[in-house]
Amino acid sequence: MSAGLYDDAELYDLVAPPDADMEAFYVNAAGGPSRRVLELACGSGRITVPLATSGASVTGVDLSETMLARARDLLATRGVSAKLVTLDMRSFQLDEKFDVIVLAANSLLHLHTHEEFADAFSAIRRHLAPGGVFAFDVFVPCATMLSRAPGDRHRLACFEHPRLGAVTVEETIDYDPTTQISAIDWYWSTPANGVFRHTPLTLRQIYPQELPLLLRLGGLELANRFGGFSGEPFSRHSRRQVCTAIAA
Incomplete structure (x- = not known):
């Protein structure tokens, strides 16, 4: 049976279990209580819940109603709240600006063309408050x-x-x-x-030398790039690009 990856939230959560280091990185990037955080492609809530638990004011968005339903259940189980919205990260408009925008767990790789990157990054830039930060991670192509x-x-x-x-x-x-x-x-x-x-x-696949150029298509600038969620230096041996970007 052929099915989309996000059609069964239970199976997705088993193949993509919680990652404590990933959670800690994004919670730290969010900055704590009262910070306004937008999580794009929030999925079943594995980063949404830690963000909300940290005291941040979280808006989570995703295209999959199945995943959002799972996120709602998880938030309720943990006794925390977040605003969940159905929308496409490739082009969106919300009547709010955010201190931090999060796009975790390789979700950026669902964008394929320069046009899609430009649209998504432009929308992200428009929704960043002054001094705001865009935090994300992607694999290094192997x-x-x-x-x-x-x-x-x-x-x-x-x-x-x-x-x-x-x-x-x-x-x-x-x-x-x-x-x-x-x-x-x-x-x-x-x-x-x-x-x-x-x-x-x-x-x-997003190659390291290409990444800053793609960000500039939408008016963003790479601020930091680490080789992992613990802040280790990015090197030829790194398997991830763990990044923050700011408005150019």
Whole structure:
């Protein structure tokens, strides 16, 4: 069965579990109580809840109603609140400016073209209050991963599902260097039933030298880039670009 990655929030949360270092980075970037924070592509709330728990005034937005429903449940369970809105991060208008705008967990890679980056970054810049910060993270493109032969499956994750039992997720990647887009397919299986779910997704690869140029398309400037969520220096060995940007 072919399905979108965000159609089943329960499965998504199992394959993308909480990351304490990621949470701490974004909570620290948010700055604490009373700060106005906009979280783009907030999904099921794994960063939204820590932000709200920190005392920040949080608005979370996402295109997936399924993920937003999961986020509402999680917020209620944890006894915190955030405003949740359905919208597209590629172009949006809210009647508010924010001290911090967050785009976590590689969500920026869902943008593919220069036009989409320009639209999204311009909207982000318009919604930043004076002195505001845009915080985000993306993978560093991995040559070994992108050079895999199309169709070669690699194990991505294994986890225990409350109803399905042991679930394995395998991945294939078909990378187009002319567009810098990876066509990715995830195959979800159990020992008893084999493959029960197929999830296609396309992710844009953003190279380190390219990133500042893309930000400038929308009037933003790279302020800091770290090699991880603990603030380690960005180097040739880094697997992530953990960044903050400001209005240019």
